[in-house]
Amino acid sequence: MNERLIVKSFGPVKDLDILFKKVTLFIGDQGTGKSCVAKLFSMFKWTEKVLSQKKYKISFFEQYNRFKTKLCAYHRIESFINEDSYIKFEGILYDFLYENGNFNVIDKHKDINGISKVMYVPAERSIVSVAENKSKLLKELPDSSETFSDEFVNAKKFFKDGYNLPFEGLRFEYDSLNDTGWIYGTDYKVRLINASSGVQSSLPMCIVSEYLSRKIAEKEEIRLSKEEKDKLEKQVAEIMQNADYSDSIKDMMIRQLSFANRYDRFINIVEEPELNLFPRSQMEVLFSLISNNASTNENMLVLTTHSPYSLAIINAMIMGAKTYANADEALRKQIKDILPENCQIEAENIAAYRLSYSDKCYCQSVINDQTGLISKNELDSASDDLMRMFNSLYMYYAKTLTK
Numbered sequence: 001m002n003e004r005l006i007v008k009s010f011g012p013v014k015d016l017d018i019l020f021k022k023v024t025l026f027i028g029d030q031g032t033g034k035s036c037v038a039k040l041f042s043m044f045k046w047t048e049k050v051l052s053q054k055k056y057k058i059s060f061f062e063q064y065n066r067f068k069t070k071l072c073a074y075h076r077i078e079s080f081i082n083e084d085s086y087i088k089f090e091g092i093l094y095d096f097l098y099e100n101g102n103f104n105v106i107d108k109h110k111d112i113n114g115i116s117k118v119m120y121v122p123a124e125r126s127i128v129s130v131a132e133n134k135s136k137l138l139k140e141l142p143d144s145s146e147t148f149s150d151e152f153v154n155a156k157k158f159f160k161d162g163y164n165l166p167f168e169g170l171r172f173e174y175d176s177l178n179d180t181g182w183i184y185g186t187d188y189k190v191r192l193i194n195a196s197s198g199v200q201s202s203l204p205m206c207i208v209s210e211y212l213s214r215k216i217a218e219k220e221e222i223r224l225s226k227e228e229k230d231k232l233e234k235q236v237a238e239i240m241q242n243a244d245y246s247d248s249i250k251d252m253m254i255r256q257l258s259f260a261n262r263y264d265r266f267i268n269i270v271e272e273p274e275l276n277l278f279p280r281s282q283m284e285v286l287f288s289l290i291s292n293n294a295s296t297n298e299n300m301l302v303l304t305t306h307s308p309y310s311l312a313i314i315n316a317m318i319m320g321a322k323t324y325a326n327a328d329e330a331l332r333k334q335i336k337d338i339l340p341e342n343c344q345i346e347a348e349n350i351a352a353y354r355l356s357y358s359d360k361c362y363c364q365s366v367i368n369d370q371t372g373l374i375s376k377n378e379l380d381s382a383s384d385d386l387m388r389m390f391n392s393l394y395m396y397y398a399k400t401l402t403k
Contacts (some may be wrong), residue, residue: 007037007086008085009085010082011036013037013355018037018363023290023314023349024351025353027304027366028356029355029356037355039075040087042075042269044089045118047105049115051094066103067103083101086099094107095108113264115265116266117263117266120147121204123271124141126275128145129192155208159211170199172207202273202277202281209289209292210292265296265300266295267300268299268301274310287343290317294342294343311374314345316339317345318346321347347373
C-alpha cells in the first residue's frame with residue numbers, strides 16, 4: 001500500500017504529490033480536481049491489474065497514444081492532457097510515467113498473490129436506479145458508468161433474498177422476472193425508480209460495494225473467457241509434463257497460477273458518498289463503506305466529499321481506533337458497543353488531502369501530525385463564516401431594538 005501519485009498540469013489538477021493508503025479522502029471546492037485524481041488512481045490500478053494478468057503487453061499501452069485514447073478516454077478525461085502535463089504513479093507492481101507526450105510503464109518484477117477488483121462509483125450513479133437495466137440511458141456517460149451499471153445488475157441478482165440499506169430501516173428487493181426494483185419502508189412499498197433521490201444515489205453504491213467486498217472475502221475466482229481457460233489449461237499441462245520439476249515444485253507453480261486468477265483485494269473509489277442524504281444517513285453509509293473496506297487487509301477505499309459530516313465521522317472512526325488500541329479488555333467491549341471494530345480506522349491507514357486554488361499550496365494534507373485526526377479547521381469552514389455573519393447581523397439587530 002502507500003502508493004504514490006504525482007501530477008502536474010492535468011486538467012483542473014495543478015500540482016500534487018500524494019500517497020494513497022487503506023483509506024484516502026479528498027476534500028475541496030467544486031472543480032478543484034478531486035474526481036480527476038480519483039479517476040487517475042482508478043485508471044492506473046486497473047492497468048496494473050490487467051498487466052499482472054498478462055492480458056496486455058506493456059507495449060500495447062505505450063504505443064499509438066493509447067494513454068489518451070484508451071486509458072484516459074475510459075473516464076472522459078482525455079481532454080485534460082496539456083503540453084506540459086506530467087503524471088507519475090508508483091504502484092505495487094508497476095510504475096507509470098506520462099511526460100512530454102510519451103507514456104512509459106516500468107515492470108518492478110514483483111509477485112503478489114491474487115489481483116485487484118477495481119470499482120469506480122461515479123457521482124452519476126443515480127441514473128442506474130432510474131434506468132435500472134436500460135442501457136440506453138447510459139450511453140452518454142463515461143464507460144466507467146456502464147461498468148458500474150453492470151455490477152449493479154450483478155449485485156441485484158446476488159442479493160436475491162433482498163438487501164437492507166444501512167439507514168432508516170429500508171429494504172431493497174429485486175423482482176428479476178419483471179426486472180423491477182422495490183424499496184420497502186416500515187409501512188410502505190415503492191418502486192426504486194420512484195424512490196427518494198437519497199435512496200437512488202446510495203443504493204447502487206452500497207449494494208455494489210457490499211457485493212464486491214463479499215466476493216473478494218470469499219476468494220472468488222475470476223470468470224475466464226474460453227481463450228483464457230485454454231491458455232490456463234495449457235500452462236498447467238506444461239507444468240505437469242515437465243520431468244525436471246519435482247512434485248512439490250509442480251504444486252507450488254499450479255498454486256501460483258490459481259492465485260493469479262483470483263481476486264484478493266477490492267479497490268473501491270467512491271465519488272461523494274453523501275449525495276442527497278440526511279446527516280445521520282451519511283454516517284450509516286460511511287459505516288457500511290468502511291466496514292466493507294475492513295473485510296480484508298488489502299482492500300482500499302478512496303472517497304471524494306464536500307460534506308463536513310463525512311470528515312467528522314471519519315475523525316470519530318480514527319479516535320475510536322486510538323482509544324481501542326490503548327484500552328483494556330473491559331473498556332474495549334464498551335468501545336465496540338459504540339463503534340464496532342470494523343468501523344475503526346488506524347491513524348497510519350488514512351490519508352486526507354484538501355485541494356484548493358485559493359490556498360498558497362494547491363494540495364495539502366489535512367491530517368494533524370500530532371493528533372492523527374483531520375484538522376478541526378477543515379471540518380466546516382462554512383459554519384464558521386455563517387456564525388461570524390450571524391453574530392454581526394445580531395449585533396446590528398440589537399442596535400435596532402434600542403432605538
